[in-house]
Amino acid sequence: MSELLRRLLFLPRQASTLASRVDDIHFFIILTTFVVGAGIGLTGFVFLLRYRRRQAHALTPHIEAPAWLEGLYISVPLAFFLLWGALGYRDYVWARTPPADALDVYVMGKQWMWKFAYPDGPGEVGVLHVPAGRPVRVLITSRDVIHSFYVPAFRLKMDALPGRYTETWFEAVRPGRYPVLCAEYCGVDHSRMRAEVVVLAPEAFEAWRARHKTQPAPGPGQVPELAMGVGARGPLAEQGRVVATRMGCFQCHTVDGTPHIGPTWRGLYLRDEPLASGGHIRADVAYLTESMMDPQAKLVAGFEPVMPSFQGRLSAADVAALVEYIQSLRPERPVPPAAQEPRYEPRAR
Amino acid sequence: MSLARAEPTMPEEHYLNSERGLWSWLTTQDHKRVGVMFLVAVLLMFLLGGCYALALRLELLTPEETVMGRLAYNRAFTVHGVVMVWLFLIPSIPTAFGNFLLPLMIGARDVAFPRLNLASFYLYVLGAALTLWAMLQGGVDTGWTFYTPYSTATGTDVMPVLLGVFVVGFSTIITGLNFITTVHTMRAPGVGWMRLPLFVWAIYGTSIIQVLATPVLGMVLVLVALERVAGVGLFDPARGGDPLLYQHLFWFYSHPAVYIMILPGMGVISEAVSVFSRKNPFSYRVLVWSTVGIAFVGFLTWGHHMFVSGQSTFGAGAFSVLSMLVAIFTALKIFTWLSTMYRGSIWVCTPFVYVLGFIFLLFFGGMSGVAVAVTSADLHWHDTYFVVAHFHFIMVGASLMAFLGALHYWFPKMFGRRYPEGLGVGTAVLIIFGFIATFLPQFLLGNQGMPRRYADYPEHFQPLHVASTAGASLLGFGFLIVAIYLGWALLHGAAAGRNPWESRGFEWYSASPPPESNFHEPPAFPHGPHDYARPGIEPEVGHAL
Ligand code: HEM
Ligand SMILES: [Cu+2]
Secondary structure, eight states, rough: HHHHHHTTTTOOOOBBBBHHHHHHHHHHHHHHHHHHHHHHHHHHHHHHHTTTSTTOOOOOOOOOOOHHHHHHHHHHHHHHHHHHHHHHHHHHHHTOOOOTEEEEEEEEETTTTTEOTTTTTTTEEEEEEETTSSSSEEEEEESSSSSEEEEEGGTTTEOOOOOSEEEEEEOOOOEEEEEEOSOOOOTGGGOOOOEEEEOOOOOHHHHHHHHHHHHHHOOTTTHHHHHHHHHHHHHHHHHHHHHHHHHHHGTOOOOOSSSSOOOOTTTTTTEEEEBSSEEEEOOOHHHHHHHHHHHTTTTHHHHHHHHOOOOSSSSSHHHHHHHHHHHHOOSSSSSOOOOOOOOOOOOOO | OOOGGGOOOOOOOOTTTTTTTHHHHHHHHOOOHHHHHEEEEHHHHHHHHHHHHHHHHHHHHHSSSSOOOOHHHHHHHHHHHIIIIIIIHHHHHIIIIIHHHHHHHHOSSOSSSSSHHHHHHHHHHHHHHHHHHHHHTTTOOOOTTTTTTHHHOOOOOOOOHHHHHHHHHHHHHHHHHHHHHHHHOOOOOTOOOSSSSSHHHHHHHHHHHHHHHHHHHHHHHHHHHHHHHOOOOSSSSGGGGOHHHHHHHHHHHHHHHHHHHHHHHHHHHHHHHHHHHHHTTHHHHHHHHHHHHHHHHHHHHHHOOTTTTTHHHHHHHHHHOOOOHHHHHHHHHHHHHHHHHTTBBBBBOHHHHHHHHHHHHHHHHHHHHHHSSHHHHHHHTBHHHHHHHHHHHIIIIIIIIIHHHHHHHHHHHSSOOOOOOOHHHHHHHHHHHHHOOOOOHHHHHHHTTTTTSSSSOOGGHHHHHHHHHHHHHHHHHHHHHHHHHHHHHOOOOOOOSSTTTTTOOOGGOOOOOOOOTTTSSOOOSSSSSTTTTSOOOOOOOOOOO
C-alpha cells in the first residue's frame, strides 16, 4: 500500500530511517485531503444539480447555521490539523536530535559546491562517504551565502548559514548513491550545486576510511575522466596522477572543473589565466613548473596565496609526470566564458 | 414600442462620460475613476509578469539551457516574483475593485480622502516605474524575497528595486488608511457593522493588515539598503550580524502579506456565492469573524517559513501549532460557502464558474499549506516545487480566480455592458483546467525532490516539467481569450441595465455605470445586502436562464 502510494506520488525510494516517517505522515495527510476534497466536490455537484435556478425571481428560505454546526465546522478540521501537527512534530524533534553515538561529518556549502570532511580525516569535494546502518551527525556551515543541504532520498534538509553551525542527522538504510542538492537559492550556479552521498556497507566504509586517512581523496568524477585522459596520454600521465595523490595536490585542486581552494586542473593546460596582479598568462609548461616551485610568483586572480612551494620536494621526473598528467586533463568541450556571477565577499573593514 | 423586449439602456450621464479627456482622468478625485486606473495598471503588470512566467516555463522544458542562460533565468524569476507579488496581487483587488465598490457598497459618495486616493495611485505608478526601470537596467537576481546575505552581496543592482518596493508600500498603506476611515465614518444610515456587505468586511480586514504589516517591510528594506551601502553589518556574520534576522523580519511582513493577497478574494467569493445562489450566507457571523481571525492570527505564523533555517526546535513547534489555527478560518469559510448553496437557486454563469474553481483550488492550496506547516513533512518539502505549487494554488488558483470572478461579476456595474456569456463560461473552464495542468505536476515534482529556483535540473525531473509547461501554455491561451472578449464587450457589449444579476448588494442600487456622485439621492437600503428571502428591488428585465 505505502509502496504504491510512494510510486503514485513520485517520491524517491526511501533511503534513510527518517524517510519512512516523513512519508507516513505525508500519506495520512494526502489521503484525508482527497477524501474530504472528494466530499466537497461531490456536495457542490449535488447542490448544483439539485438547486439549479429554475425561475428568474425565485425567493429562497432564510437559513442560518445552527451554532452546533459551526462548532463542528471548527472542531473536526482543527482536530485533524493538530493531530498532524503533533505527529509531525514528534518526528521533527527526532530528526533534530542526533543520537549520542553518531559519527560526525562536517559539511560546508560554498558557491557552488559542497565540501565534506571528517574530524580526523581529509576533506572531499562533491562526494560524502558514509556507512549504512549507523547514525551520522551532520554539522553544516557555509562560507558565503545561505545554502541548504538537501538529500531527497533521505527526506532531509538543513540550511547552511555563514557564521554558524546547524546540525542534523540521518541513518542511511542501504548502500547506494544518493544526490545532494542545494535547496536555498544562492546565485548563478545554484542549480549546479550538486553532490552525492555514497553509502557504503559498514566493512566497505571502514576500508575506505582506512585508505583515506593517509591519502587525500581525489576530486569528484576523477576516476572515469582519468581513464579517458590516461588512455590518450599513456603511462606517464598515470604516474603523474600517483604523484599528485601522494603529494596531496587534490586537497586543493580538482580535476572535474570545479574550482576549489586552488584552480581546477581540468582544461588548465594552455588556458589563459587572469592574474591577481592584473594581466593574463598562458598556462604552458613553463608556467606550470614555476607554479609548483614558486606558487606566489604569479598568483591566479580569485584564489588565496595558500599553496606551499614544492621546491626540493618534487624530482624532475615527478614534475614531468605531473605536467603530462595536467596536459591529459582536456575538457571534453570548450569551457563557456565565465558568467558575470555575483559573489559574496565579506567587505573590507 | 415593444415593452416586452425593452433593451435596458445605459444611463445618459455616468462617471465615464461626465468629464472627458485624459487630463480629467489624471486629475480625477472620483474613487471610481481611480479604481479603473488601478485596474488598468494592475492588468498591465499581470501581463508583464505573465510573459515572464511563460518564458520561465519555456526554459524549464528541457534539463539544460533552452531559451536563456542561468543568470538570465535567475533575473527572470526575480522579475516575475516581484511584479506578480508586489505590483499585481497585493494591490489588485483592493485598489481596483475596493476603490470602485467600497463607497458604493456602504452608500457613500466617495472615499474619505479622495485626494490621498489619487496620490496613492501615483505612488504606485512611481514605485512600479522605479522597479521596472531597475529590472531593465540589467536586472536583479535575488528572488522576490531578497534573502540576505545574498541580496547584500550580489553584484546586481538591488537598490532601485528595494526603493521601488518601498514606495509601492507607501501606496498600500495610504489606501489601507483611506479604506479604514471610509468604513468607519461614511456608512449610510442603516448600514450597521453587522449589515456591511461581506466584501467590505474583507477589504476592511485587509486594510488593517496592510497598515500594520507594511511598515515592517519598509523598515527591513531600509535595513538591507543600509547593509549594502554602508555595510552596517546587521545581517553579515563577519561583523557580528545575524543572517536569520532578515528572514524573521521579512516573514513577519510577508506572511501577513499572503493574506493581503487572499482575503479580498475571499470577500469576492462571499459576495458571489450569495448572489448566484440567491441565498443569504449560511453564517454571516462566521464569514466576518473568520476574516478578523485571519487578520489577527496571520501575524503569528511567520516562523513556518523557517523550519529548516536553524531556528530552535521549540520555535518550530510553536509556529506549527499557530499555523494550524490560521488554517481553521479558511476551512470554516469553505464549509460556509458550500452550505450557502444549500436550498438556494443556483445560476451557473461566468463569475460563478470562477467561484467554484476558487473554492476547489483554495481547498487544495490550503490543505497543502497545512501539509507544509507539519514540521517533519516540511523537512522534505521546504524550498521545493511542492511549495511552489502550494502558493501558486492559493495565489493563482484562488486569488487570481477571485480577481477574474470579480472582473466578470462587476464588469456590467463598472462599464454598463455585458460580455458574451457562453464564451465566458467556456473560457473559465479552460483556465481552471489549464491551471490544474500547470500546477498539479509541480506538487509531484516537489515530492520527487526538485528544488525551486533551478535554471536547469537532473534529467529525471523532465516529464513533469513538460506537463507543467504544456499546462501553462493552455492557461496563457485562456487569459488571451478573456482579454479579447472583454475588450470587445467594452466597446460593443449589450447594455447591462442597472442590476443584471438581480443582486441585493448595495452597489447595485445605483445605475450601471454609476453617476459621478454614485447615487442621485441619498440611498436607503430596505433590506440587508445578502437578503434573498423577501422580494426586493427587481431589475428592469429578467435574465435569460
Ligand atoms: C490562504 C492563503 C495563503 C497564501 C496566500 C499562502 C501563500 C504562500 C506563499 C506565497 C508561500 C511561499 C513563500 C515563499 O516564496 O517562500 C507560502 C509558503 C508557505 N505556506 Fe502558505 N499560503 C496560504 C495559506 C497557508 C496556510 C493555511 C498554511 C498552513 C496552515 C500555509 C503554510 C505555509 C507554509 C508552512 C509555507 C512555507 C513552506 C516552505 O517554504 O517550506 N499557507 N504560502
Ligand atoms: Cu544554493
